[in-house]
Amino acid sequence: DGGITQSPKYLFRKEGQNVTLSCEQNLNHDAMYWYRQDPGQGLRLIYYSQIVNDFQKGDIAEGYSVSREKKESFPLTVTSAQKNPTAFYLCASSSVYSSYNEQFFGPGTRLTVL
Amino acid sequence: GQQVMQIPQYQHVQEGEDFTTYCNSSTTLSNIQWYKQRPGGHPVFLIQLVKSGEVKKQKRLTFQFGEAKKNSSLHITATQTTDVGTYFCAGGDSNYQLIWGAGTKLIIKP
Numbered sequence: 001d002g003g004i005t006q007s008p009k010y011l012f013r014k015e016g017q018n019v020t021l022s023c024e025q026n027l028n029h030d031a032m033y034w035y036r037q038d039p040g041q042g043l044r045l046i047y048y049s050q051i052v053n054d055f056q057k058g059d060i061a062e063g064y065s066v067s068r069e070k071k072e073s074f075p076l077t078v079t080s081a082q083k084n085p086t087a088f089y090l091c092a093s094s095s096v097y098s099s100y101n102e103q104f105f106g107p108g109t110r111l112t113v114l
Numbered sequence: 115g116q117q118v119m120q121i122p123q124y125q126h127v128q129e130g131e132d133f134t135t136y137c138n139s140s141t142t143l144s145n146i147q148w149y150k151q152r153p154g155g156h157p158v159f160l161i162q163l164v165k166s167g168e169v170k171k172q173k174r175l176t177f178q179f180g181e182a183k184k185n186s187s188l189h190i191t192a193t194q195t196t197d198v199g200t201y202f203c204a205g206g207d208s209n210y211q212l213i214w215g216a217g218t219k220l221i222i223k224p
Contacts, residue, residue: 042120042202042216043157090156102147102159103204103212 003027004106006091011111013085021076021109023091032074033092033103036060043090049074050096078111085113116141118205120215128223133190135218137203143213145206146179146186151217152199162206190220198222 004025013019025032031050035043045058049068063082068074074093078085088110092103120137127133137146145164149157161170163179163186170177176189190197200219204212 040219043214045211045214048211101206102162103157104159105156108156 004091004093004104006089006106006109008109009107011109013111013113015113016080018080019078019085019111021078021089021091021111023074023076023106024072025074025091025093025104025106026072027093027095027104028071029093029104030071030096031094031101032068033094034058034064034066034074034076035090035092037088037090037108039088046076046089085111087111116205116207116213118203118213118215120203120218122218123216124219124221126221126223127193129195130192133193133197133220135188135201135203137186137205137215139184139205139213142183143205143207144183146183147204147206147212148177148186148188149202149204150199151202155199157202193220193222195222 007022033048034046036046037043044060046064047055047058047066049055052068052071055066055068063079065077088108090108091106094101094103117140118137145162147162148160150160151157161177166183167181168179174191178187200217202217203215
């Protein structure tokens with residue numbers, strides 16, 4: 001089955017620790033995205049990548065870092081510099097060649113920083 | 115910067131009543147997409163509208179894209195409990211990015 005996987009589903013970390021969230025897709029999509037969602041809020045773009053070895057900052061990139069070494073993988077690191085890291089993190093991918101550039105989302109990771 | 119405003123933030127309806135959510139963009143959009151997020155879940159793509167004045171239907175859901183390609187609406191007729199969730203609009207720009215509305219949460223009154 002094609003899709004996007006994110007792991008883990010729930011993650012707990014102590015304040016001051018860096019944590020890396022995994023995102024893998026087997027849809028052969030070029031573009032991948034990371035969003036943050038706070039309770040009762042919409043989606044805010046953290047980083048996006050349209051091609052391997054290249055990525056761009058979104059609206060709220062401060063305190064986060066990403067890498068795109070493989071087409072299938074786009075891990076997100078939440079660093080200790082992120083002031084309020086507790087949130088629901090969603091990874092998505094899309095094709096840049098389709099006229100329908102809808103985004104496909106993974107199940108998300110709920111990060112809680114204690 | 116570009117913004118997409120979505121209203122209302124919440125809508126409480128009795129089962130069987132209609133529901134509507136509206137989106138307005140500060141700029142002309144190349145397309146508009148609609149997503150549904152069930153409680154505890156992730157957004158799922160519903161539809162994309164591309165043409166000025168376009169109207170599309172999916173069973174009880176009707177989607178419209180304004181003539182100026184700056185506004186859109188989603189109307190659900192005779193809501194059911196399975197419709198519960200948050201509905202997001204997202205405007206497409208020329209760089210394959212989506213500008214997300216804040217979402218409208220549909221709540222069915224018991």
